[in-house]
Amino acid sequence: MSKFKTQKVVKLQGKEYVLFxxxxxxxxxxxxxxxxxxxxxxxPTEENGMTAIAKAIVTVKDGEDVKQFSGIGDASPSSVNRMIAPHIVRMAETRALGRAMRFLTGFGTVFEELGDVEKENKPQKKQEKTVEKKKEAPKASQAQLNKIEKDAKALGLSAEEVYTHLDIDSKDVKKTDASKVIKFLKTNEAKELASKEEDSTDSGSISDDDLPF
Structure with missing residues (x-):
């Protein structure tokens, strides 16, 4: 932990990294x-994976003492983003100087020492999206279910008939499903469904004329 403070930092995944x-x-x-x-x-050559390595020495006077701090920095296309890839040597030098200065000042990892942050963060973002998708939708409230029962009954329907018509699993009604059903029961389509069900019931009844005796 450094005793020095600077506003020139980047926050990444809850951690702060000082900028060069x-x-x-x-x-x-x-x-x-x-x-x-x-x-x-x-x-950087093809044989070493286009990896440049630099060494830096920082010399300071601290009171009467002259002190030197050194650091090694490397860079390759796989450890930098696309914009920096053409400037591998300069990034290796920057990282070497950054390490030397952080040994002097006591700071932790310098932001420029990190790899391709954009590339490394993509899997995490994808994972976060997957987790969000897996979150189960909230179930319908009892008040919603009671209203559906009441409104359906007022039309001469059962709640089950309405769920079947709207292709909703009656054993797993979500809050959004319930809202959809409640709105549906106020429509002319719901009244037409009730009429069809009534006609179907009437056609299925037996009259005296149908009796064999």
């Missing part, structure tokens, strides 16, 4: 910066 710019600002404000030096110790 903020780290540089803190170093300038709190130390007599005598100089930086960087050395490219590995050029």
């Amino acid at each position: 710019e903020g780290l540089l600002e803190v170093t300038h404000e709190n130390y007599h910066l005598m100089g930086f030096s960087t050395d490219l110790i590995q050029l």
Whole structure:
């Protein structure tokens, strides 16, 4: 944990990461910066996966003491986003300087040291969406079910007949289903359904003329 503070941070998944710019600002404000030096110790080639490695040394004067802090940074197309991919060497140098300065200041991981944040976050976003989809819709309230029973009965229907007509599982009525049914029972279509059911009942009854004796 660093004793220094900076507003130049990025919050990611609940954690704060200091930006290279903020780290540089803190170093300038709190130390007599005598100089930086960087050395490219590995050029990016196809054989090494286009990975560049740089070493950086930060020299400061702290009171009467001259102190040096070093850091190693690497970068490759797989550890940076698409915009940075053409600038692998510069990113390796930036990461090396960032590590050297965070050893000096006591900060944790520098934001620029992270990999392709956009790529790494995609699976998590997808997972969050999957979890949201799996959330079960709320069930209908008892008040909704009672109203459906009452309104259906007023039309001469049973609630079961209405659910069947609307292709709703009567054993698992959701809140949205119940709202749909309540609205339906106020329509002319519901009245027509009631008439059909009544006609069907009448046609199924036996009159005296149908008796064999």
